[in-house]
Amino acid sequence: MKLLKKGAEADIFLTNWNSSNAILKIRKPKDYRNPILDSKIRRHRTIKESQTLSEVKFFGIPSPIVYYVDLKKSEIIMQEIPGKPVHDLSPSKIIQASKEIGKLVGTMHKNGIMHGDLTTSNFILYNKKIYVIDFGLSQKTIKLEDHAVDLRLIKEILNSAHAKIMQSSWKNFQTGYKSVVGSTKFQKISNLVSEIEGRGRYATVV
Known part of the structure; x- marks a missing residue:
């Protein structure tokens, strides 16, 4: 062991x-x-x-x-998922993977699951498929505020760990997420993400 x-x-x-x-x-x-x-x-x-x-x-x-x-x-x-964490992929592959990650997070939220620890290390690329791991902080919730917290975290991770490709990755993530949850819900959650950023609890992402 x-x-x-x-x-x-x-x-x-x-x-x-x-x-x-x-x-x-x-x-x-x-x-x-x-x-x-x-x-x-x-x-x-x-x-x-x-x-x-x-x-x-x-x-x-x-x-x-x-x-x-x-x-x-x-x-x-x-x-064991013996692939490679998205965090460790090349910049171009992270940008590409971000759209699929957005779809996966959107699917979880649509079905009332908040992951709670959305980092690029908790998505594993294996056999051309992205796996989601570490649900230790997950919870069942349909509250849009909780889903916004999930999005705020992945946005913060992209900004801190992948700063050079943050804009492209975040845009792709949003595209994938929106394609699953729909425009109306996406806009509401996006507004809540901005609201969370404005509260001063987190560093503002530019």
């Missing part, structure tokens, strides 16, 4: 499942929380993530297959 990522909420390991590579996600106990409350929180988030991973497949979102869930240990074993 090999540690791939040590996160604030969980640790990610490369492991083995039925002779194939797999991903093990372990939600760690938090010492600052009451042990009983901590156990309930970790259990709830493990259930929610595993359910969401399965649910999004029903409306066409490529995502890892869940192999095994251990609620006592707050662990999920899932399919």
Whole structure:
């Protein structure tokens, strides 16, 4: 078993499942929380993530297959997607992929799922298909404000991690997103994104 990522909420390991590579996600106990409350929180988030991973497949979102869930240990074993994170693609490929990412996010929002951690590292290109990973912060919501928060984050990531291609990537993302949610909903959410930017909670993206 090999540690791939040590996160604030969980640790990610490369492991083995039925002779194939797999991903093990372990939600760690938090010492600052009451042990009983901590156990309930970790259990709830493990259930929610595993359910969401399965649910999004029903409306066409490529995502890892869940192999095994251990609620006592707050662990999920899932399919490894052995592709390349969009974050690590060439600038031209990131611009190209942004339209498909927009469609995927639009599809999630249209079906009442907020991802909660939309970074270019959570989209994996594998076999000419883009997979969505890490639903640890996802939630079921039809609130346009929540969907706007998702969009605000991906916009911020494009601006910070991919500044030179931000405009082209964001434009393509918007095109893909709008093609799924429709012009009316897109405009409402875009207005909310601008409103969030104007509140001063985040740095303004120019």
